[in-house]
Amino acid sequence: MTELTGAHEPMAEPNPSTRRRRVRGVPIAFVLPAVLLLLAITVYPLLFTLRLTVVSLELTVSPKATFVGLQNFIDILFHDARFWNAMKNTAYLVVVGVGLQVILGTILALCLNQMGRARTLLVSLLLIPVMIAPVIAGFQFRMIFHDQYGPLNYIIQTLSAGRVHGYAWTADPKVALTAIMITDVWQWTPFMVLIILAGLQSVPVELYEAAEVDGASGWHMYWRITLPLLLPIIIIGILVRFMDTFKLFDIVYQLTGGGPGSTTETIAYYTYLRGFKFFSLGYTAAMAFIQLIIITIVAQIFLGYQKRQRQGVAP
Amino acid sequence: MRRRSPVQKIIAAAILAVALFFFLFPVFWMVMTSFKTNDEFFSSPPVFIPKSFALTNYINAMPFPPNGRGGLQGLRDSLIISLATMAISVSVGSLAAYSFARYRTGGENLSFWVLSTRMFPPVAVALPLFLIFKQINLLDKHMSLIIANTIFNLPFVIWLMKGFFEDLPVELEEAALIDGCTPWGVFFKIALPLVTPGLVATALFSFIFAWNEFMFALLLTRSDVRTLTIIVPSLVGGHEILWGQVAAVGTIAIIPGVALALLLQRYLVRGLTLGAVKG
Numbered sequence: 001m002t003e004l005t006g007a008h009e010p011m012a013e014p015n016p017s018t019r020r021r022r023v024r025g026v027p028i029a030f031v032l033p034a035v036l037l038l039l040a041i042t043v044y045p046l047l048f049t050l051r052l053t054v055v056s057l058e059l060t061v062s063p064k065a066t067f068v069g070l071q072n073f074i075d076i077l078f079h080d081a082r083f084w085n086a087m088k089n090t091a092y093l094v095v096v097g098v099g100l101q102v103i104l105g106t107i108l109a110l111c112l113n114q115m116g117r118a119r120t121l122l123v124s125l126l127l128i129p130v131m132i133a134p135v136i137a138g139f140q141f142r143m144i145f146h147d148q149y150g151p152l153n154y155i156i157q158t159l160s161a162g163r164v165h166g167y168a169w170t171a172d173p174k175v176a177l178t179a180i181m182i183t184d185v186w187q188w189t190p191f192m193v194l195i196i197l198a199g200l201q202s203v204p205v206e207l208y209e210a211a212e213v214d215g216a217s218g219w220h221m222y223w224r225i226t227l228p229l230l231l232p233i234i235i236i237g238i239l240v241r242f243m244d245t246f247k248l249f250d251i252v253y254q255l256t257g258g259g260p261g262s263t264t265e266t267i268a269y270y271t272y273l274r275g276f277k278f279f280s281l282g283y284t285a286a287m288a289f290i291q292l293i294i295i296t297i298v299a300q301i302f303l304g305y306q307k308r309q310r311q312g313v314a315p
Numbered sequence: 316m317r318r319r320s321p322v323q324k325i326i327a328a329a330i331l332a333v334a335l336f337f338f339l340f341p342v343f344w345m346v347m348t349s350f351k352t353n354d355e356f357f358s359s360p361p362v363f364i365p366k367s368f369a370l371t372n373y374i375n376a377m378p379f380p381p382n383g384r385g386g387l388q389g390l391r392d393s394l395i396i397s398l399a400t401m402a403i404s405v406s407v408g409s410l411a412a413y414s415f416a417r418y419r420t421g422g423e424n425l426s427f428w429v430l431s432t433r434m435f436p437p438v439a440v441a442l443p444l445f446l447i448f449k450q451i452n453l454l455d456k457h458m459s460l461i462i463a464n465t466i467f468n469l470p471f472v473i474w475l476m477k478g479f480f481e482d483l484p485v486e487l488e489e490a491a492l493i494d495g496c497t498p499w500g501v502f503f504k505i506a507l508p509l510v511t512p513g514l515v516a517t518a519l520f521s522f523i524f525a526w527n528e529f530m531f532a533l534l535l536t537r538s539d540v541r542t543l544t545i546i547v548p549s550l551v552g553g554h555e556i557l558w559g560q561v562a563a564v565g566t567i568a569i570i571p572g573v574a575l576a577l578l579l580q581r582y583l584v585r586g587l588t589l590g591a592v593k594g
Contacts, residue, residue, distance in 0.1 A: 026498040030414035031421065033407045034469055038432050041466045045443035052442075108334050111327035122331060124577045126338055130587065131572030133527035135544045136565050139551060140341040143348060143558065151344060151361050190338060191587055198584045236588060243434050250529045254548045271438045276534060281442065288439035299434040303427050 049292075052285030059279035072286035082262055083287065086270040089177055090246060093266065097181045098241045102234060104185070105192025112193065113200045123197065126190045134187060138254030141183045145169035145255075170256050173263040180264055183251050188244070192237050199233035200226070232309070239302040243295055267291060342569065348562035349373070356558045373567075376560035384550055384557075386564045389543035393526055393568075395457050396542060400464040400525035405518045407465075408472030413502055415473065416480035417488070426477065433470035441534050448535060455537045463535065464525040471524070472517055475586060479513030480506060516582035523575055526568075543568040 053072055055065040076083050108126070112119050129137065144152050153166030169179040203226060211221050249268040252258060258265040258273065265273070271291065275284035347365060348356060349372050355362040377386035411429075414420045444463060445454075453459040487509070488501045496504070507514070529544040536545065547568060550561045579586070 027414040027418035027420040030410040030418075030502075031425070034411035034429070034473060035425070037407065037466055038429060038469060041440055041444070042432050042435065045440045048443040048446075049439060104334075107330065111330045111334075114324050114327040115331070120580065122335070124580045125335060127576040127580065127583060128342060128573050129338055130583075131523060131527075131576040132342070132569045133529060133544050133572070135529040135548055136345075136527075136568050137341070139547050139561065139565050140345045142551060143344060143562070144341055149357055149359060149361055151340075151363070154359070154361050186338065186341065194584055195588060240588060247436050247438070249438065250544075253529075253533075254551065268436065268438045272441075272530075275438075275442050276445075284442060288436070288442065291436050292439050295434055295436050296431075299431050302434070303431060306430075307423065307427065 046292075049285045049288055052282050053289050055282045057281040059281060065282065068282070072283050073290075075283070076287055076290065082265070082270060083267075085262060086265045086267045089263075089265060090248070090267045092177060093181055093184060093248060094242055094245045097184050098238060098245060100181075100185050101189045101192045101241060102238060104189045105196050105237070106230070106234070108189070108193045109196035109200055112197055123194065126193060128190075129187045130190050130194075132187070134250035135254050137183055137187050138251040141179070141186070141251075142170065142255055145179055147171070171260055173260050176256050176260060176264045180248075180251055180255055180266075183255060184245070184248065187251075188241060191241075195233055195237050196230060199230045203229050232305075235305065236302070239298060239305070242298055243302070246291060246295055342573070345562050345569075346566050348558055349566045351559050351562075353557070353559065372557075372559040372563040376557075376563045384560050384564060385541060385546050386543075386567060388541055389546040389564060390567065392457065392540050393542045393544070396460045396464065396540075397522045397525040399457070399461045400468060401518050401522040403461070404465045404468040404472045404521050405514065408469050408517075408521075409476045409507070409514065410502070411469075412473045412476030413480050413506060416477045417485070417506075426473075429470050429473055431470075433467075433474075435467075437467065437530055441530065444531075445534055454535055455539045457540055459535045460525075460528075460531055460540065460542070463531040464528055467528075468521045468524055471586075472521055475517045475520070476510070476513065478585060479510045479517075483509050513582070516579055516586065519575055519579060520582075520586045523572055526571055 052065075054067060054069055056068045056071070057063075057065040112122060115122060132140075144150050147153060147166065147168040150169075152169070156164055156166040167175045170176055207225050207229075208221060211225060216224070245266075247268050248266045249272060252264060252266050252269045256264040258269050262270075267287075268291075271284055271287050274280050274287060347363065350365040350368045351362060352365070352371075355365050373386075376384040377390075379385055379388055415426045415429075448454050448459045453462075483506060488505050491501050491505050492498070527544065528542075529548075532540075532542045532545050536542070541549075543564060547561060547565050550556070550564070576583075
């Protein structure tokens, strides 16, 4: 384990025994602080959470925990409509929101690929939303969505010549979740653009040349060459965004506060409410654990995919 | 897509123009709002460009409460937390990254385990972290957020730096080892200087992640520590929202992010995918 290695090929060893002696222990010392810190946030909280999942601990009622076995999980999965509502909202944001991000991202990346020197500047400008704090993005859209004085309703009214009045975007249960989705799409579509563009630029030109010689049309080349080669990158993008959406909290907090009622609660937001507003610690821990399981499954897919890519199996 | 007909190019440019409007308008709107008077905000039709670009909102928003909105406190706390997070996660992280890249310490499994901790849902960790910090009296202190942010930034720093170290040719370090340099010496005198651009990019990413963080700041602080991301939502609520002043604090809060989007473009692909895609 102590040989010095390059990215792919182990290097030649001119004098292994002396170097081994000098090097022994050092790589481990290099890694140790990081690994210990990470253990502190994974193993300990995991055990802590796991222990809490089997108790009922309602701090608003009493500071004493009583053992309830799997009751928390049963309550969540079979008796908690609010949990399933939060799951449904999260699923909507994943399917429709991330779906839109992929479609818009692909279109914009293809457009950017047509641009010449202006591309660098355009990409930089497009990326501004990604680097802004989500909670500030939520604030920006709170102004945009303002029902009386916001520019969005004004634009809608102007374009429809006053026939459509616009919406109370953050207060109307019919559109509030859409408002959150629009904000998320605003913030993360540029991320998709960026990685898909990187993928487009790595497609070897020879493939297109060969297809052209064979008489393939533009659309044909797109469906048969470009999209299949982009697929691995799009999958990475979807997996990353899937995991992020499960954590979506800041925008909900700032834009709707989960309301009106609980119509826009995401799973992360509902967990926060249960734990830090209602202080049902056991219940929250069980809910956190369910999310952990879902995220772990997706993370394993992501990691497996990346591992195979590093080994050169996937394209 | 090699044949670029002019029509195709024009359509692409038109789509991009619409997209650019969509992605930049909310930022433009907040910056403009930060210069608006209250009357200009509460006007219908909305005011797109304020009459005067006076700094009134900024001057009123910056002082500590009760005189102002605490913008300066937010700036101070966000800076302390982000700079400390950046310093610790980059120094601890690059060491580990070097070890993973050059010695394959712990094999693939250890480095992938490190990556997997990045995907932990923060809300699952928040509760235990909150109770621990409460016990050791770290709530509402800079240190609690520095620790929380550092731990969440480490996997990112390690994977990004690992990629940069792997890109270096190994021969230089090899030669130095043979010449009797210690592994520490090789790391500090040869490898680290060679990855400086990557190191700077990683450090800036780590800074901005801590700067933009919200959930831990919300849960682990009360009044002594208030980051910019805490101050902005805390001012939106209640009866009388001073939109102009909140927008002023918000505008200050996005300056580092906007600057980095423009500066870091070369590294953004790698940074945002944890090295899964090398741009």
